[in-house]
Amino acid sequence: xxxxxxxxxxxxxxxxAYAAGDAAAARTLVEAHSPRALALAQRMLxxxxxxxxxxxxxMLRLWRTAPKWRAGEARISTWLxxxxxxLCTDRLxxxxxxxxxxxxxxxxxxxxxxxxIMTSSRGAALETALQSLPERQRLAxxxxxxxxxxxxxxxxxxxxxxxxxxxxxxxxRRKLAQIMARAQAxxxxxxx
Amino acid sequence: xxxxxxxxxxxxxxxxxxxxxxxxPRPFVEQTMADAxxxxxxPKPARRSPWAxxxxxxxxLTMGGAALAGLSVGxxxxxxxxxxxxETLLAYDTALAPQSDDPFAALLDEADL
Numbered sequence: 349x350x351x352x353x354x355x356x357x358x359x360x361x362x363x364x365a366y367a368a369g370d371a372a373a374a375r376t377l378v379e380a381h382s383p384r385a386l387a388l389a390q391r392m393l394x395x396x397x398x399x400x401x402x403x404x405x406x407m408l409r410l411w412r413t414a415p416k417w418r419a420g421e422a423r424i425s426t427w428l429x430x431x432x433x434x435l436c437t438d439r440l441x442x443x444x445x446x447x448x449x450x451x452x453x454x455x456x457x458x459x460x461x462x463x464x465i466m467t468s469s470r471g472a473a474l475e476t477a478l479q480s481l482p483e484r485q486r487l488a489x490x491x492x493x494x495x496x497x498x499x500x501x502x503x504x505x506x507x508x509x510x511x512x513x514x515x516x517x518x519x520x521r522r523k524l525a526q527i528m529a530r531a532q533a534x535x536x537x538x539x540x
Numbered sequence: 541x542x543x544x545x546x547x548x549x550x551x552x553x554x555x556x557x558x559x560x561x562x563x564x565p566r567p568f569v570e571q572t573m574a575d576a577x578x579x580x581x582x583p584k585p586a587r588r589s590p591w592a593x594x595x596x597x598x599x600x601l602t603m604g605g606a607a608l609a610g611l612s613v614g615x616x617x618x619x620x621x622x623x624x625x626x627e628t629l630l631a632y633d634t635a636l637a638p639q640s641d642d643p644f645a646a647l648l649d650e651a652d653l
């Protein structure tokens with residue numbers, strides 16, 4: 349059995365124990381999964397307070413699902429990332445009036461990521477550049493490069509084909525590289 | 541002049557960002573834990589088996605045996621019990637019974653008092 353499968357089985361057993369009233373199982377699940385949900389939400393929303401709300405809501409849904417959870421059908425981590433991503437999408441789109449056309453994936457209107465990067469460290473510069481990506485590119489990139497999930501799992505989380513995920517990542521990486529190159533030209537990062 | 545920004549640079553920056561990710565704040569983790577406990581299903585009491593309700597399999601076996609013995613005594617041909625109830629041990633000769641209507645006097649009489 350692969351390590352991931354072992355972890356998935358352990359998580360499912362912990363959730364079953366939680367559903368049977370085991371507080372220690374709840375603690376293990378909270379420590380393992382809530383930071384992941386929080387990190388994803390923070391990178392998608394760019395706000396710590398909103399990210400905490402979203403991550404807590406995602407975990408709440410996990411607790412409510414626990415008695416009905418069927419081991420082997422889904423991994424808890426995949427399920428939680430998906431719920432978190434959907435909640436983030438809801439938040440990001442809530443401010444936008446009217447129906448959203450299919451395939452609509454606009455870039456954020458935050459002006460001048462390069463200008464913000466000028467005063468940032470290299471890691472923080474990338475963080476800022478990430479916020480300038482369209483929502484779905486950002487999600488695909490964050491899950492792959494920061495949460496270190498495999499593309500087949502990302503495809504499940506985003507409800508897309510693996511090809512579509514790879515396409516989003518390729519476009520996202522190109523855009524990030526452009527932003528970082530311009531920022532580097534201004535900051536001479538490589539000379540650090 | 542600076543070198544061009546390469547895909548390797550991007551991967552290195554992702555690694556730096558991963559390493560710089562702070563742990564989840566403890567108040568957030570504790571609030572999540574409090575939510576978990578607040579929504580934890582109440583464990584149902586374990587369902588007792590019929591054997592347990594009867595006091596375990598030993599008690600059930602004893603009661604079953606006693607019931608079987610009682611039934612067999614009821615159904616057996618009484619003549620099979622003659623060695624016990626016939627002329628020897630338990631036969632009661634009515635001629636020897638006290639004749640008084642007063643049960644207390646009969647008892648005294650039987651006891652030769």
